[in-house]
Amino acid sequence: MKSAVGSVKNTSLSLLFSDFKEITKAKLAVSVVFSSIAGYFLGAYQISVVSLLLLTFGGYCMVGASNAFNQVIEKDLDALMNRTKNRPIPSGRMSVRTALTVAIVLTVLGVVSLFALSPKTAMFGAISIFLYTSVYTPLKTKTPLSVFVGAFPGAIPFMLGWVAATDDFGIEPGTLFMIQFFWQFPHFWALGWMLDEDYKRAGFKMLPTGKKDKGTAMQIILYTIWMIVISVIPVFGITGRLILSIPAAIIVLLAGLVMLFFALKLYEKRENVTARRLMLASVTYISLIQVIYVVDKFIS
Template identity: 70%
Template sequence: MSKTTAENYTTPSIFDDFKSLTKVRLALSVVFSSIAGYLLGVEHIDYFHILLLAIGGYAMVGASNTFNQIIEKDLDAKMQRTQNRPIPSGRVSKQNAFILASVMTILGVYLLFIINPITAMFGAISIFLYTSVYTPLKTLTPLSVFAGALPGAIPFMLGWVAASGEFGIEPGILFMIQFFWQFPHFWALGWWLYDDYKKGGFFMLPTGKRDKGTAIQIILYTIWTIIASLIPVLQITGDFMISPISAIIILALGIFMLYRAIQLYKTRETKAAKALMLASVSYISFIQIVYVLDKYIRLWV
């Protein structure tokens, strides 16, 4: 293989840069949450609305992530895991990234507005909070995680709002579940990548350190996440309810996540934080699947 061919082979494509700017894995997980919320809230599935929600949701998240990378260009250049991103590496200019983010914002709001105006409103709020509140606070205070948990909790409930056209107790509990979940998830991530975040000047952990205080808070918020996830079995959350069998499954998933949190408290090792982060991702994905399956199995039966 010639030198030129090798360089062309290893150079990221425009599509690769687009995936990096929009953080494709994160964006797809958000779309997954939104569709799960939609399936929970809808009476008759409208596949056109699902398509609008998927594309519009991806555009909104992609816009937020791109704006975030524009703002954090110089900080990303300092960290090993982010220094090869399109903007700090120089492959994409800040101007072109801004155009992309702006176009995705307009497209996302428009597509969500077609579903209903309140869905578009919440989508626009999520971009504003992520870009204008969470991002600037990341280098100032550990409370940035609290600010980031607000837009981070919107996608799950956004799907229900897209299905029903209104905000009530059902999307409220969906929001609460994903809100509490954000803390053990991002604190585990912050613990795992502590040294790299430190290079960029980011404050992710509640005490600022990988210490007992942070580990205890991770355990407490994991417990709150489990409790919030089980509330629908009490049948006090309107049309959003689950069967006792599904509650047992969710409790088992929660106990596993709590086990990982306790292991982090005991060992305070980086590998334990990574294990908890992966367990948290599995938890939120699986409970959403359980919620949806529970609803449709009960309907079919």
């Protein structure tokens, strides 16, 4: 009997943990924290384990809070889409009150943790939550410009790490911001292309032309080119302490050209499978260049 009760408790805890990961979008949150840590390594003169722990914890809390608020706001729309109808709130596994409590607690913990690093870090973290939940989320059903607005909070993490390490905002974190800002467009439009039918069920307007056409594909190409240009600019020595060696810049350029290749293929074929390849290439690209930037700093 005790064994059966213990098994039920373990199952319940497992489900609660699973729902927590889903309400905070754990995989996305971890990738965002990875960006922040990369920015921290780039900006830091000396590595502080305590600062890294605060950044990791605070960063996850802030992203998790944004996602939880988002799922509270979009609970009825999530129920209409195949990819989101089994989320904790629309499936009935978590109440709106519980999800809202999780979001508020994570916001407080995140702001406090980032404030312990520096007030500027906490400020940018708070701005990202506000823009994501109060501007980007409501705009998704109104206009395709929501992706432009959403690119601002989406681009903050890479920059946030530098600010956390230096308590300063200048050309270096500004450049990191711009890299991730322009990356947002090919990434999310490729995702929007793949999920267009599902998004339309909820009334989301994610593609710039509203259609899976050459116009959307051309904009993906243009933003990919801008992303490549910004990513290699540090090799010219005009971005302060953010410097990229020639070998590292060549690798970054080649990685960008691979992504551009898939963008051109999407323009040519306009198929979901091609959009998926571009989306996967974009995820690989942003993680790869962050690693390259950090490794290049420490070996150059």
